[in-house]
Amino acid sequence: MAYPAPDAARATAAEGWIWGFALLENYRTLYAQAIDADDPRYVGGFGRFRHYPQPFTPANTDIVTPNNDTPYSWGWLDLRAEPWVVSVPALGDRYYVLPFHDLDTVYAGLVGSRTTGPGSGDHLIAGPDWNGETPDGISSVVRCATQLVGTLGRTYLAGPDDVGTLKAIQEQYSLRPLSQYTGAEAPAPAPEPAWPIWRDTCVDSIEFFTVLDFLLAYFPVRDDVRDLRERLAALGVDGTGTFEPGALPDQLRDAIEHGITDGRDQLEEAKGHTSKSVGLFGTREQLGTDFLSRAVGVDKGIYGLPAEEAWYGGWTVDSEGNRPPDAARHDYTIHFPADALPPARFFWSATMYALPSRLLAANPIDRYSIGDRTPALHYADDGSLTLHVQKEQPEDPAQAANWLPAPDGPFSVIIRMYGPGPAVLDGSWTLPPLTVQS
Incomplete structure (x- = not known):
């Protein structure tokens, strides 16, 4: 041959x-x-x-x-x-x-x-x-x-x-x-x-x-x-x-x-x-x-x-340029303004994964994702939503309601929208930053 x-x-x-x-x-x-x-x-x-x-x-x-x-x-x-x-x-x-x-x-x-x-x-x-x-x-x-x-x-x-x-x-x-x-x-x-x-x-x-x-x-x-x-x-x-x-x-x-x-x-x-x-x-x-x-x-x-069935996005870097984000070093927030909540026909969620395994991260309250169907999710008076991404549970009850537990180390968060709206598909809706708080 x-x-x-x-x-x-x-x-x-x-x-x-x-x-x-x-x-x-x-x-x-x-x-x-x-x-x-x-x-x-x-x-x-x-x-x-x-x-x-x-x-x-x-x-x-x-x-x-x-x-x-x-x-x-x-x-x-x-x-x-x-x-x-x-x-x-x-x-x-x-x-x-x-x-x-x-x-x-x-x-x-x-x-x-x-x-x-x-x-x-x-x-x-x-x-x-x-x-x-x-x-x-x-x-x-x-x-x-x-x-x-x-x-x-x-x-x-x-x-x-x-x-x-x-x-x-x-x-x-x-x-x-x-x-x-x-x-x-x-x-x-x-x-x-x-x-x-x-x-x-x-x-x-x-x-x-x-x-x-x-x-x-x-x-x-x-x-x-x-x-x-x-x-x-x-x-x-x-x-x-x-x-x-x-x-x-x-x-x-x-x-x-x-x-x-x-x-x-x-x-x-x-x-x-x-x-x-x-x-x-x-x-x-x-x-x-x-x-x-x-x-x-x-x-x-x-x-x-x-994408038209389920849109996936994620945070591979934080607001200070750290790649990947690391909850052993920082606490984080994700803030959605009232007019920029994830637009999903069916529902949306954000899920935490430990790195490098990309598997779910164990935590004391067995919460692995958070989203619009999470019970008692706390919205601000203006309709905005702030998620708290950190390894320790926040002391403030409103922040604890919006807590996405993170591992003691590097992680990634993936957001899923089922039936994403047109603004997601055409790119006019974008993810907010993963903001370092401490």
Whole structure:
């Protein structure tokens, strides 16, 4: 086989690593939840939900920057043999979303309060090769670009007393093969793949392309990445699952390894300049070919929602330029003027994460987020709102009501707005500073 010159191979490996980063990080979760039955995160395989009605605590480590507002419903689908149908009950004014993502974490479509409405419905999830007739009774169709897809569903939780009601709602979400939905004869099952064992080290080693080569078998080539896919195929990463780094000439293997380092360096640099979620998560039409921004989104918070569904912003630096903010050194406030409260159709919250883990920060009152649904939140007489971000509980009762506990060290705060208003999406509403108080 005639391989590209080392410089060209290195450039392709860097670009391929950035593009493929989302696929491998997605496979990390897929493997634990749908393949490895010994993993505590295992959901039971493909075609079923695993629900988490309880709010997250620091003990939950399945996912970084976990969302504590809307407990999760995890599910994975193998669309090779036939489509699947997801059915949902009527939820009234309770917010929910079941977003279906392709192997590269790009959203194929969303079922939920904002997109399909609050009523009950049956929604078809179809793979790239399906050309059948949509049966009667189907409310919407989600067309996927890959044959393996996942969903990280969210359903609003009003607080600890609401867990029982939320659990009953989640149990009404169902997944059925299309043949079962219509009563037709089931097609022959797709063959069981030889799933690569997941190892965390593969992301930054040449084994990255071994796993990517396997995953590409479930990702038909699209025009937007045809050139890159052809150049990866020239390195042996062609979707046949036969890429073998040990068989490569030493010079080519070295070039690929240097390309991986180049790709990682590009990602690290881009992360340092990103503080908002716009452009990081979305559909294929929204994200286009900005694979670096998509990789940033995956690294900062994989499975983040499109901006029009949920807007994410955060504070990576404080008012004095300290990066990251550090509650061992300072107390902070976040002040929202009355005419600049977070404009959200459904609700908003700000969640505290300890660094570098990006997990919830333990605290004596078990408060991990604060927002417009927090009981007894104190607004000033003029309607403004000031949040107090510090490690010790404020003595003043009004400040204590608005206390977001911080760890004794570096942290980040992420604000989420569900159903963000136009001012958020067009950039005319901006985050206030994280102001150092002491």
